[in-house]
Amino acid sequence: MVEEKNKTESFEKEEAAELESEPVKDEAEETIETEEQVEEHNELSVAKAKIEELEAKLEETENKMLRIQADFENYRRRVRLDQEAAQKYRAQSLISDILPALDNFERALQIKTDDEKTKSVLQGMEMVYRQLLQALEKEGVEAIDAVGKEFDPTLHQAVMQVEDENYESNVVVEELQKGYKLKDRVIRPSMVKVNQ
Structure with missing residues (x-):
């Protein structure tokens, strides 16, 4: 039994020595580590x-x-797109200025005469008129068909209404002034009489 007591005492001494050899952390050090962790966090x-x-x-x-x-x-x-449109319709203002001259040519060419001199002048005017039309067609100008067509407010301007049994309702009976388009844009609508 003495031997057992000695063993127990030696074991307790060893444990005490181990505890003494471990660094003892005091509360201040633990607080510092906790504050550092909080600060890091x-x-x-x-x-x-x-x-x-x-x-x-x-x-x-x-x-x-x-x-x-x-x-x-x-x-x-x-x-x-603006540049393409400007290129496509570049001649629009010039064409708009030429249209009244075309109208005057058409009126002049409707004159009937028996005088040979007047006939030759009219033939010369007709040649100039055709050349002018060809030049305009090269630029994409075309006359708008009106007579016998259904009235279209985007292409025609109705200035009169008539009652004619030969035509259906809302159909153009007569064209008073030709209309023209430049490519797909209406430069001037046709002035027309429309059947009721």
Whole structure:
């Protein structure tokens, strides 16, 4: 039994020696470590928040850039379409100025005469008139068909209404002034009489 008592005492001494050899942490050191951990955690939270903020700003900037890029592409397309239209209809103002001269040619060519000199002058005028029409056709000008066609307010301007049994309702009976189109754009609508 003495031996057992000695063994127990030696075991207790060894344990006490081991405990003495371990560094003892006092409460102050544990508090410092805890404060450092809290501070690290706070810094980490601040860094994460800053990263989220920067990511949001980056996404907003990318969205703005994409919108600006789309706006610029739309602008380029509009400018190209405007340039194409300007090229396509470049002669419109000149043609509009020439149309009254064409009307006067047509009126002059309707004159009937027996005088040879007047006939030769009219033939010369008719040649000039045809050349003028050919030049206009090369630019894409064409006369609008009106008589016998259904009235179309985009092509015709009704100045009179008549009652004629030979025509159906809303059909052009007579053309008072020719209308012209430049390619697909109406330069001047036909002035017409329309059946009721």
